[in-house]
Amino acid sequence: MKPLTWIRLFLFCVSAGQFRVVEARNLCAILQEKVDSLLNPPLMKQAEQILRFDKTVMDIGVLTEDDAPKAFRFMCTNVSGRTVQLTRVNTTCGCTAAEVCTGEILPGESKEIVLIYNPENHPGTIDTNAFVYLSSSDTAPVARLTLIGNVLPTADKWARYPYAMDKLRLKQNRVEFREVGSGRRSSERVLCGNSGNVPLRLSASGIPEFATFRTEPEVIVPGEEADIVITIDASLIPAEKGDSFAFPVIIEGVGGQPSDRTLNIMVNRIK
Numbered sequence: 001m002k003p004l005t006w007i008r009l010f011l012f013c014v015s016a017g018q019f020r021v022v023e024a025r026n027l028c029a030i031l032q033e034k035v036d037s038l039l040n041p042p043l044m045k046q047a048e049q050i051l052r053f054d055k056t057v058m059d060i061g062v063l064t065e066d067d068a069p070k071a072f073r074f075m076c077t078n079v080s081g082r083t084v085q086l087t088r089v090n091t092t093c094g095c096t097a098a099e100v101c102t103g104e105i106l107p108g109e110s111k112e113i114v115l116i117y118n119p120e121n122h123p124g125t126i127d128t129n130a131f132v133y134l135s136s137s138d139t140a141p142v143a144r145l146t147l148i149g150n151v152l153p154t155a156d157k158w159a160r161y162p163y164a165m166d167k168l169r170l171k172q173n174r175v176e177f178r179e180v181g182s183g184r185r186s187s188e189r190v191l192c193g194n195s196g197n198v199p200l201r202l203s204a205s206g207i208p209e210f211a212t213f214r215t216e217p218e219v220i221v222p223g224e225e226a227d228i229v230i231t232i233d234a235s236l237i238p239a240e241k242g243d244s245f246a247f248p249v250i251i252e253g254v255g256g257q258p259s260d261r262t263l264n265i266m267v268n269r270i271k
Contacts (some may be wrong), residue, residue: 167196
């Protein structure tokens with residue numbers, strides 16, 4: 001091939017590659033714009049001439065994760081001179097719920113919108129929005145209501161461990177082995193902790209021959225975290241077990257009925 005042809009081919013490849021990079025960037029920008037429009041849609045034009053709010057931003061101060069959900073009230077008045085139809089209030093976070101009676105708001109009539117904020121499992125800065133929609137504009141909200149503040153972490157160190165087996169606290173009570181390869185050993189871990197005042201040394205009963213149970217560290221001292229480690233040796237699994245099966249592991253070393261200290265193990269074998 002002639003040198004000039006090589007040069008032309010090279011330049012074509014470079015330009016094609018640059019075009020694809022630009023095309024990918026443009027696509028990402030478009031997708032980001034769509035996400036932003038869903039999370040933070042632009043308000044209806046001249047919205048303040050339809051519904052007037054006593055406030056649209058409320059500083060709710062400092063809460064803790066241990067606090068119960070709290071209600072915060074916004075009042076709006078129809079200043080448009082005509083009847084409007086309130087259709088919905090959308091919140092942007094699972095920590096916030098809206099309570100409002102939808103329907104007609106007559107000229108000069110006021111309506112209360114209540115935002116209920118739940119600080120549980122939401123430590124850190126509060127910055128959550130709710131968008132108010134009318135039937136006259138189903139895509140552009142008439143108002144954005146914002147709660148700001150701060151949530152302090154819970155005083156209960158073990159609150160994020162939802163499963164309790166006496167003084168043993170666990171992140172989960174179910175373990176899934178998604179892919180246990182033929183002839184291989186696979187391990188899964190469960191984060192746990194000792195919420196009591198005495199050390200815990202755990203073992204397991206009812207565990208099948210193809211599985212083992214241990215903790216790391218072996219002794220869980222009071223107030224400390226650890227890992228429960230379940231290991232499965234696929235070469236020892238009986239053929240009649242099939243490709244998917246389950247078995248329970250009863251944890252010993254803590255109090256309670258066996259049903260209250262059971263880990264459920266799910267196994268999926270691949271060949």
